[in-house]
Amino acid sequence: MTKQTTVRMGRKQAFGSVFGSVFCGVIALSLFGVAVYMAVSAVGRLGLVGHQLTMRVTDCEASAPATTSRGGGHPDLDCRGFVDPAPASDGGKRWITASGFSSEPVFGAPLEVAKEPWGSWVPVDQGGWNRLGRALSPLIPLAFAGLFAKVTVAAYRGWRSSRRLPAEASA
The missing domain is CATH 1.20.58 (Methane Monooxygenase Hydroxylase; Chain G, domain 1)
Structure with a gap:
């Protein structure tokens, strides 16, 4: 023992x-x-949750500075566009703003966006x-x-x- x-x-x-x-x-x-x-x-x-839409971007604006203290960086872009096809009941275009773009998208081209669980629209990763x-x-x-x-x-x-x-x- x-x-x-x-x-x-x-x-x-x-x-x-x-x-x-x-x-x-x-x-x-x-x-x-x-x-x-x-x-x-x-x-x-x-894009694994519902509310995935196709958006056509019309304009973008930077919501964060394009440069950092070290001189480089990418701007954080908020882009506004309309949903394609527009499911609005009045026949007009439904406009949404998606945030989190790392580069400027092609204007007018269809782009997949999804709604995050807390309500903001973000671009769907493609690569x-x-x-x-x-x-x-x-x-x-x-x-x-x-x-x-x-x-x-x-x-x-x-x-x-x-x-x-x-x-x-x-x-």
């Missing part, structure tokens, strides 16, 4: 362990929230690499959230077991 001994933690060590555990837990929850946001955004950008990157992007923060959650659980279990076992306890 082997004898196991556990030394009780001092107050500073226990406080540090609990604080580190809570801190890692908050980071894990935040990263999980980022992963959920990216997944829901990807659903809209990939294979863009679609793959958008679909896999939530996995990065999800992996880090799992790592921080694992650290949190391990720290909590270590803290909890050190409080249960008295010094010089045997199994």
